[in-house]
Amino acid sequence: MPTNPAQAPRVPAHVLPHRTPAQLLAVARHGLTEATQTRPDGLRYAAAHLAALRAAAALLAARARPEPTRRNRVTSVWLLLSAVAPELDEWARYFAAAPASGPPPRPASPGW
Numbered sequence: 101m102p103t104n105p106a107q108a109p110r111v112p113a114h115v116l117p118h119r120t121p122a123q124l125l126a127v128a129r130h131g132l133t134e135a136t137q138t139r140p141d142g143l144r145y146a147a148a149h150l151a152a153l154r155a156a157a158a159l160l161a162a163r164a165r166p167e168p169t170r171r172n173r174v175t176s177v178w179l180l181l182s183a184v185a186p187e188l189d190e191w192a193r194y195f196a197a198a199p200a201s202g203p204p205p206r207p208a209s210p211g212w
Contacts, residue, residue, distance in 0.1 A: 124158035156181045
């Protein structure tokens, strides 16, 4: 992680969150608590996924420098996380591939 703010990765300013990293982490922590108290179905998964998004946003807020750009495309927080926190690239790729709405359906085979 760069210690000099001038070395911080630059990301489009419009994708940075409007909350502080501490606020985002508190909301993410609350979301994980909510997920653990939810029945084990798609809602639990969705709550946990949302908490992960908020934690990733906290990292972006803490580590990235805003760069003025035009809003010409949607940018995934997971792609930005790989640039801002390379040590979390494996997790970023995992969440980028996972559906946000719920776990993928499992085959109806005895092996599952």
